[in-house]
Every structure is written in structure tokens, then in C-alpha cells.
Amino acid sequence: MVEKMLVDEFEILDNNGEMGLSLQLNETPIETAEFVYDGRNCGILIRNGQKAYIFTNIVDEVRPKLLNSPEIMVIEQEGEEIVNSYMCPVSRVDEIPVDDTLPDTLYAMLEEIKEFYGEEGVKAITEKVWKI
Numbered sequence: 423m424v425e426k427m428l429v430d431e432f433e434i435l436d437n438n439g440e441m442g443l444s445l446q447l448n449e450t451p452i453e454t455a456e457f458v459y460d461g462r463n464c465g466i467l468i469r470n471g472q473k474a475y476i477f478t479n480i481v482d483e484v485r486p487k488l489l490n491s492p493e494i495m496v497i498e499q500e501g502e503e504i505v506n507s508y509m510c511p512v513s514r515v516d517e518i519p520v521d522d523t524l525p526d527t528l529y530a531m532l533e534e535i536k537e538f539y540g541e542e543g544v545k546a547i548t549e550k551v552w553k554i
Contacts, residue, residue: 461489
């Protein structure tokens with residue numbers, strides 16, 4: 423049975439169209455890896471056929487690039503130190519049955535900002551960051 427783990431902190435990297443995934447992980451050496459993705463909210467890194475690392479809230483801007491990438495570079499770190507890096511094929515699937523939680527997450531974040539900075543602060547941040 424594959425052990426499943428939710429990854430809270432990760433970064434999707436885009437280096438001139440070459441996609442990457444950086445996460446905090448210091449595991450056994452890599453033998454096989456596959457990144458399963460449906461072009462939406464969630465991707466799954468299956469490592470050595472034994473562990474599935476689940477990434478949710480993949481931002482909209484990188485979704486099409488990630489979906490159309492034949493492979494990604496996975497960078498495993500412990501703190502600031504890179505402990506492992508390797509290329510991993512991207513397997514496209516029709517659907518990963520995980521709700522798109524990004525809108526709810528962004529809403530909760532804006533509510534926290536609103537409590538701290540007020541409505542004018544939220545307005546200034548959204549105009550600067552999201553240009554809305």
C-alpha cells in the first residue's frame with residue numbers, strides 16, 4: 423500500500439519553461455519517481471512506488487505549463503541544503519479527485535490581512551499583487 427502525505431510547503435519553479443518542484447524532504451535515495459497531474463489544483467509525486475506526496479493549491483499561472491511539461495526537476499531540501507535532485511516524468515491524468523481549495527485559501531488569507539491592515543490595506547495589496 424502507498425503511504426500518502428500532504429505537503430504544506432513547496433514551490434513550483436519555472437525556469438524559461440523548464441518546470442521544477444522544490445520541497446523539504448530528506449528520504450531514502452530515489453529509485454523511481456513520477457509526478458501525476460490533471461492540470462488543476464493538485465499534483466502527486468509518487469516516490470519509489472511507496473510514498474505519495476500530495477501538493478494542493480497549485481497556483482493558476484503554472485498549471486498549464488506544468489500540465490504540458492514532459493518532465494520536472496524535483497529538488498529535495500533539508501533546510502537550505504539540497505539533499506537530492508532528479509528529473510521526473512509528468513503523467514497526465516483526467517482527474518485527481520481533490521477539490522480546488524485555492525479560492526478558499528486565498529479568501530482566508532485576505533480575511534486575515536483585512537483583520538490586520540483593514541479594508542484599505544487589502545485593497546492596496548490586491549491592487550499591487552494581483553492588479554485588480
